Amino acid sequence: MSPPRRYTLSLSCPDRVGVVAAVSSFLAGHQGWITEANHHADVDGKRFFMRQEILADSLPFDIDVLREKFAPIAREFDMDWKISDSARKKRVVVMVSKQEHCLYDLLSRWHADELNIEIPCVISNHETFRGLVEWHGIPFHHVPVTPDTKAEAYARVEDLYREAGGDVMVLARYMQILSPGLCDRYPGRIINIHHSFLPSFVGAKPYHQAYERGVKLIGATCHYVTSELDQGPIIEQDVIRIDHSDAPEDLVRYGKDIEKAVLARGLRYHLEDRVLVHGNKTVVFR
Amino acid sequence: MSPPRRYTLSLSCPDRVGVVAAVSSFLAGHQGWITEANHHADVDGKRFFMRQEILADSLPFDIDVLREKFAPIAREFDMDWKISDSARKKRVVVMVSKQEHCLYDLLSRWHADELNIEIPCVISNHETFRGLVEWHGIPFHHVPVTPDTKAEAYARVEDLYREAGGDVMVLARYMQILSPGLCDRYPGRIINIHHSFLPSFVGAKPYHQAYERGVKLIGATCHYVTSELDQGPIIEQDVIRIDHSDAPEDLVRYGKDIEKAVLARGLRYHLEDRVLVHGNKTVVFR
């Protein structure tokens, strides 16, 4: 008993009077039944963001006609827009290294059909999880990364991602820094989980940095990858309380629980078109 | 540099296609500039809820004309609706007993003009806080409550509330149970803070009940008062972690911090017309 098929319209445009009226009148004119709607105008009143979920069966035409009929409105208001279809599962390419917590968590959600996705393949720089992934019926690609072979390795990753028809690439504690070129070619389509509460503790060994500074909470950050390390738009964050009795190893262990939870939430927001990028920030319609 | 004047339209109505289109087209037709908009359709698709903030200066007429012009739409869609004006401060009558935490917290927010309210008076069954309240320039009424004089006392409270032109009555740890009649005459206008995470630990001494059960978190609940004790629609809740080392007195102390925070949030949602009652539940557009 899965939820009924929905189309999701998400857009941003210069803010002016009449955007909501135009979109909602268009939908009402075709008997479109809106199940969820969110709006946001940024604080200086310059840009407007909107997301609408419409019951597919309430409209008298299919998604192609919907796009065609909506296009003139989009042009009139100079919209950056898209419409997605819940009947088409998004394709998530998962990148992992040797840590299991995010991978198991994503596989569990995939198995429960919680995220409405396909995982066309898992790519790793180690063989560690081949058996687990293949047991799920998901192809596994081992692409080793060494200092000398980075260029070839990332070219191979990009080929695999394209061949898999990936909609989004998830770095599930991949532990390697992608090449700037690869990052730049897929803006808003590569998602990373960083193991600190950014902007604190950028770069390597953030839990050890946190231990040294003596903070009382540690966190994790899910963000879009850009060519600047750990500087991309933040999608989701969370923290967990620690205290003086926790060694760096304890921080690593606690951190894993936050990392997988934050990654799963951020990824879900992305998959449901709830995240709209605005400069280096995000609007997240939860 | 206070925020610009806004009108807030909040409504609920039977759900059907075209509500948003009708409201937004109406506003756009008068050049109304929407600064915040929220919608909700309940899960069985039967009732629709909406809240819109409009810049007052963007409309070519005042609030009375706005109401007049909106009335036909409201009738067409069978709406339960109201429009409030940020330029008119709501009048909050505060009821206290002998505990200070919620009272100080509300006075601090009033002093900082954080809630955009008047406090026309504070009513208490004890003299304890007369000096503090009067120092703030706020009238203080002592209305003793004894088992024999309850009827007269609550009649007096109701008179004071009416004379003060109260919009909402806040039981800021008032510790007395209002008469059912009084509760029934002001549905959605009396707000209480209960010192447990409802529905756990209804009634007296909830922290001691929590201690006896050995729970690992305690909470507080801000809700509308109805004639059934602690059963009214919940507006806001929160919890705080405790452990085995905490005695009932510690729970009381921790609890105060949650109580005042939850009451302040719930009250703000109410004052900004973010709370729409739906049966015994609430829609809260945060």
Add this chain to the structure above:
Amino acid sequence: MSPPRRYTLSLSCPDRVGVVAAVSSFLAGHQGWITEANHHADVDGKRFFMRQEILADSLPFDIDVLREKFAPIAREFDMDWKISDSARKKRVVVMVSKQEHCLYDLLSRWHADELNIEIPCVISNHETFRGLVEWHGIPFHHVPVTPDTKAEAYARVEDLYREAGGDVMVLARYMQILSPGLCDRYPGRIINIHHSFLPSFVGAKPYHQAYERGVKLIGATCHYVTSELDQGPIIEQDVIRIDHSDAPEDLVRYGKDIEKAVLARGLRYHLEDRVLVHGNKTVVFR
């Protein structure tokens, strides 16, 4: 590079002057190096609880001699006590039904060797997870439960648990109510995860109960199983925020994330002998 071998002494006894002095002098007299120590005296001063972690290599004898030498002190103070050895992995028998989130989470932690456990077997009333479990090299037993065969089924479960040499049985969303006899034979050794913030919403469909009441947070409770349904000593609890836009299905989905986190924390506390039962409550030395 695993942590060094430790012995963990946990005890409770009637409270009186000299308990700590006796225990710490005993340990110091044998050059025992304490790495972690916790004490608690209950609020009425009647019972005392203690947990000590000692570096195994700091003592001049093995655990059997340690127990033998400690026994007279335990007798003197009328202690309820035990000493466990980190070099002996505890044996956790996992019971599941058809929901995957807790099982995947436990397998992930087992794979990462985070909990220092063996899983001698997984028992389920369905075949769903045989493949996944067996891929991990863990035996899987299918024990169907029908209204007519409950007695035989639970007898079979108990046999399997005994044959596996189980130290603790974990109901990882097992969804069946064990027989009172089974519960009574293993006090403090059967751990359940209940999908509500107890004592709210005992019994079936707690998320639907929460939805009906309109609470603003939902929770999960990890507790020891007793013959009274959902009434056993609480080990750990946590909550997550929801709002009016969440349908019962959303609550179920959010709830899973809390359930697996709370179960994992509660189980870890139990495995590390951090939980001491006190009547129907627990002391948890985190």
Add this chain to the structure above:
Amino acid sequence: MSPPRRYTLSLSCPDRVGVVAAVSSFLAGHQGWITEANHHADVDGKRFFMRQEILADSLPFDIDVLREKFAPIAREFDMDWKISDSARKKRVVVMVSKQEHCLYDLLSRWHADELNIEIPCVISNHETFRGLVEWHGIPFHHVPVTPDTKAEAYARVEDLYREAGGDVMVLARYMQILSPGLCDRYPGRIINIHHSFLPSFVGAKPYHQAYERGVKLIGATCHYVTSELDQGPIIEQDVIRIDHSDAPEDLVRYGKDIEKAVLARGLRYHLEDRVLVHGNKTVVFR
């Protein structure tokens, strides 16, 4: 019905076998009844921290004799130690500027006798809160601070603090940077509340910095003041969730609630001798 009189012994020393045994045997030898005990050995095993609460009436002598008798043990183990007496209220000098939230919160707790303190005076660079403070019967000193008169102003503050017999100085959103000399003369005795989750957003306008970066949580940090701005040992931190719809003004408003809560907790830990400084970090025995 206040809690019974207690002596609190807090200490740190080089870690070695026998510290706990020596201290607990000493106390037991005099029939000292321990109501709360905490230990911590830092991760590299080099330094040991301890806090003990003892019922004053259980000992056969007063605090001076207790100190005298304990001194040889302290010397033997090279302890940094102190013993405080719950019957002597600590003297908290409060520094404020023009923001009310932390001041009202502290006054409320003082009025409820929650913190077991005297407030010998409040010092401010503005007259804003004279009336409120004096209504509570607490002296108020206006010490203006201008770029030209900083040296004299801080000399005056230091004089007032000394004359008041201050045990600790609390910067309750004082908004001025104390002179390095003043900071250095009172290590571990000046407590600040910084309005960010340090180490993120050091310095001025942290909420605006947080807004620009697009973080999803904002926080506050209670720390000891050192001569390096916002770099002192952290006592307590907490965070609150925000989202894209929050303007910088909203962050400021939410932040206030976290600031006052974190300051109150951190101050309480300090007052109860639960905080032991260790380099630039703290051990906090909650």
